[in-house]
Amino acid sequence: MTEKIPTKDVTPVDAGQHRKSPTTGGPQGELYAKRRHIYVKRVQGLFQKLRTGSNWVLMLAFFFGSFIPWGGRQAIFFDLPNRQFHIFSVTFFPHDFMLLAWLLIILAFVLFFVTNFAGRVWCGYTCPQFVWTWLYIWVEDKTEGSPNQRKKLDKQPLNTEKALRKGAKHFIWVLIALATAIAFLGYFSPILDLIPRILSFDLGPWELFWLGFFTFFTYLFAGWMREQVCIYMCPYARFQAVMFDKDTLIVSYDTARGEPRGARKKSDDPAAKGLGSCIDCDLCVQVCPVGIDIRNGLQYECVTCAACIDACDQVMDKMGYPRGLIRYTTEEELAGRTTKILRPRLIGYFIVLLAMLVAFSVALSNRIPVELEVLRDRNQLLRMTSDGMVENSYLIRIANMDQREHSYTLTLHGVDGVELQGAAVYTLAGGEVRQFPIQVIGNPAQLPGSPAVNIEIRLQSQQDPRIAASRESRFFIRSAR
Amino acid sequence: MTSQAMSGFWSLWISVITLGVIAFCWWLLYANRKTDKVPAANGEVETTGHAADGIEEYDNPLPRWWFIMFVITIVFGLVYLALYPGLGNYKGLLGWTSTGQWQDEMARAEERYAPIFQQYAQIDIRTLASDPAAMQVADRLYQNNCAVCHGSSARGAYGFPNLTDGNWLYGGDPEVIRDSIIFGRNGLMPAWVDMLGERGVDTMTHYVLGLSGLEHDAAKAEEAAPMYQAICSACHGVDGQGSAAMGLDSIGAPNLTANSWMYVQPGQSVYDSVAFTLRHGRNGLMPAQARYLDYGVELPNNLRSLSAQEKAELLPKVHLVTAYIYSLNQGK
Numbered sequence A: 001m002t003e004k005i006p007t008k009d010v011t012p013v014d015a016g017q018h019r020k021s022p023t024t025g026g027p028q029g030e031l032y033a034k035r036r037h038i039y040v041k042r043v044q045g046l047f048q049k050l051r052t053g054s055n056w057v058l059m060l061a062f063f064f065g066s067f068i069p070w071g072g073r074q075a076i077f078f079d080l081p082n083r084q085f086h087i088f089s090v091t092f093f094p095h096d097f098m099l100l101a102w103l104l105i106i107l108a109f110v111l112f113f114v115t116n117f118a119g120r121v122w123c124g125y126t127c128p129q130f131v132w133t134w135l136y137i138w139v140e141d142k143t144e145g146s147p148n149q150r151k152k153l154d155k156q157p158l159n160t161e162k163a164l165r166k167g168a169k170h171f172i173w174v175l176i177a178l179a180t181a182i183a184f185l186g187y188f189s190p191i192l193d194l195i196p197r198i199l200s201f202d203l204g205p206w207e208l209f210w211l212g213f214f215t216f217f218t219y220l221f222a223g224w225m226r227e228q229v230c231i232y233m234c235p236y237a238r239f240q241a242v243m244f245d246k247d248t249l250i251v252s253y254d255t256a257r258g259e260p261r262g263a264r265k266k267s268d269d270p271a272a273k274g275l276g277s278c279i280d281c282d283l284c285v286q287v288c289p290v291g292i293d294i295r296n297g298l299q300y301e302c303v304t305c306a307a308c309i310d311a312c313d314q315v316m317d318k319m320g321y322p323r324g325l326i327r328y329t330t331e332e333e334l335a336g337r338t339t340k341i342l343r344p345r346l347i348g349y350f351i352v353l354l355a356m357l358v359a360f361s362v363a364l365s366n367r368i369p370v371e372l373e374v375l376r377d378r379n380q381l382l383r384m385t386s387d388g389m390v391e392n393s394y395l396i397r398i399a400n401m402d403q404r405e406h407s408y409t410l411t412l413h414g415v416d417g418v419e420l421q422g423a424a425v426y427t428l429a430g431g432e433v434r435q436f437p438i439q440v441i442g443n444p445a446q447l448p449g450s451p452a453v454n455i456e457i458r459l460q461s462q463q464d465p466r467i468a469a470s471r472e473s474r475f476f477i478r479s480a481r
Numbered sequence B: 001m002t003s004q005a006m007s008g009f010w011s012l013w014i015s016v017i018t019l020g021v022i023a024f025c026w027w028l029l030y031a032n033r034k035t036d037k038v039p040a041a042n043g044e045v046e047t048t049g050h051a052a053d054g055i056e057e058y059d060n061p062l063p064r065w066w067f068i069m070f071v072i073t074i075v076f077g078l079v080y081l082a083l084y085p086g087l088g089n090y091k092g093l094l095g096w097t098s099t100g101q102w103q104d105e106m107a108r109a110e111e112r113y114a115p116i117f118q119q120y121a122q123i124d125i126r127t128l129a130s131d132p133a134a135m136q137v138a139d140r141l142y143q144n145n146c147a148v149c150h151g152s153s154a155r156g157a158y159g160f161p162n163l164t165d166g167n168w169l170y171g172g173d174p175e176v177i178r179d180s181i182i183f184g185r186n187g188l189m190p191a192w193v194d195m196l197g198e199r200g201v202d203t204m205t206h207y208v209l210g211l212s213g214l215e216h217d218a219a220k221a222e223e224a225a226p227m228y229q230a231i232c233s234a235c236h237g238v239d240g241q242g243s244a245a246m247g248l249d250s251i252g253a254p255n256l257t258a259n260s261w262m263y264v265q266p267g268q269s270v271y272d273s274v275a276f277t278l279r280h281g282r283n284g285l286m287p288a289q290a291r292y293l294d295y296g297v298e299l300p301n302n303l304r305s306l307s308a309q310e311k312a313e314l315l316p317k318v319h320l321v322t323a324y325i326y327s328l329n330q331g332k
Helices: A046-067 A094-119 A121-126 A127-142 A147-155 A160-185 A191-199 A203-225 A227-233 A235-243 A307-319 A344-365 B008-031 B064-083 B096-123 B133-145 B176-183 B192-213 B218-236 B270-280 B309-314 B317-328
Strands: A076-081 A082-087 A090-092 A250-252 A325-329 A372-375 A390-400 A408-412 A417-420 A423-427 A433-442 A452-461 A468-476 B185-191 B280-285
Touching: A046 A076, A046 A121, A046 A127, A046 A160, A046 A191, A046 A307, A046 A417, A090 A094, A094 A121, A094 A235, A094 A344, A121 A127, A121 A235, A127 A147, A127 A160, A127 A203, A127 A227, A147 A160, A160 A191, A160 A203, A191 A408, A203 A227, A250 A307, A372 A452, A372 A468, A390 A408, A390 A452, A390 A468, A408 A417, A417 A452, A423 A433, A423 B064, A433 B133, B008 B064, B096 B133, B096 B309, B096 B317, B133 B317, B176 B309, B176 B317, B192 B218, B192 B270
Parallel strands: none
Antiparallel strands: A076 A082, A082 A090, A250 A325, A372 A390, A390 A433, A408 A423, A408 A452, A417 A433, A452 A468, B185 B280
């Protein structure tokens, strides 16, 4: 490349303001946007019903998931000190972290697939950041009133009413945050034991730390940070654009139909006044939780919560106009072309997702809940017995990763003329990990002339023959001099 | 650890460099706090003058939050250096040492596990040997402390006795095993070639093989018999049963009739091994383990004369390992 890339002037329009230097007495050059407090107006409608429904399901699952009993303990229990992760009838061990990696990759592909098809559904309907934010906004609405009342309240000097309303809001916020933290902790510390201990202030230092940590950050993120988390902290919000194409469902304002916008009476004929369908009521801006004007087009802040759709549809109904001035649509459709739902990219995502799901199910159903390790003694390779036999010692480590007790039969394979000494059956309780010394013995006269041979040690459950494991090791016959 | 302390020069050297770099960072941070490029009347701002492919650079100061984070790291660093040993030989206000931290952790572990070990110390060794839970704990102690020489299955190795065959150098009574672990053992077989002569070594080897019922030259064994009774029987006994069988628990002369050989190397015949022993002697050492197993316990001078119960309470881990070794020989 010999030619320079052509440069483009990207100086912000208000660059002059930014560049006021402290040395000249003007405001210091601030390169970062000032945060504008958003007074979110609550709205009713189809999409808000959908979201409220999904929020309820997810919240109930989160808050009460840890209470489900399962065979004497809670069904979902992540036992960190013992490194055992119980999920209903399966117990995962650190050896299974490969499965977790695959699960996360699958979830990533679900995200790609869904986002490519329907945009930021995750952000709008399921993300905890917004589920909790909506809950906190609801509390705000109940304690401080509508956005206009809230604005007025914020401008007021402190008085009894303001103190009471603000106090009530923050008190409820903290309570919700605390409940969230307790529910979260309940997956790591048995919830039925945890709650009484919290009530009697009998917590370990780490439990106390995490309780405080999650309470504080729930309160901070859902109460104070809100859309700032999505705009400035969340990586997914930023790389979503990669998954979008012109056929992706987006929440969009129909510029062709809406413009030129303007106020009018219901009885007016917009066509006669030269107006579009948008009455410029600003309701879509007031209900937006991330503080954007959807009429400016697709913006990276938009979490597709569809609050503006519900708000606009209400207005269209009142005006007697058809709904859908703001609607779920695609760029193709807005440009007057047809949306191609089945497109190579979406099909590609789907095929990869399907293949991974199948592979994961197979891996999960074929998961062998036993782990065998064979460690050779490190001191001496071999030992001669009094009757001229050669003996090698090994330490075997068995991890019973099943929830039931198993008796395992140990057998030796690979070479004729060697046999296993020590117990042939090892019984381990569910979840138990133990090590046992064993020795393998053979007559050097009947064994190959090489210094060592490979042996295979196999383990098989007597209760379930499918549960088996095998390890290779070396059997040393003579010193190689 | 004064022996590891730095000389005054190096201590000063490190302190000066560390504090100097912090001071430099501080200066650098403040020197660049403000821009010296004043905007012209029309709002145009002078750039730093650096240009790369037509891209120029404004001389913007750090955002305030970023600046504050740097200040916090510097303050953190200074507080850390005041509290912890970081500046040469300076010990820090908290007096923290890695040894001290390790000792704290050991003390905490001791506090947590001592009651369990003391509980086992109250149980007689023979009873303890048949307690599976206790033997699981003892197995871990054995694997960590003993297995490196005696093997994970305790079946010994070249030069290290088999602890599972019921054949004892010093005796298999629980108290004798305990003493072997606490005080260690030092077994000495002198070299006999000067006394026996070359032919004597050969004939005596055949005699010893005969004691264990191995293939040997009966005529040569017959020839060595009087010499055996004259020299060897003092330690190994007239029948070759070893010193332990004679009730002597400090000599450690092995039983020659058990066909159990500690010094046979892979590929070596028993004859060669025994002949080597007779010619050159052997010196076996089992180190005293009390200080390792029961780390940190102060051993009294009259340890040998303490009762079994007192030893068990003083050295509970030795007690557990004793029971473990004892349990390996049950039914032998």
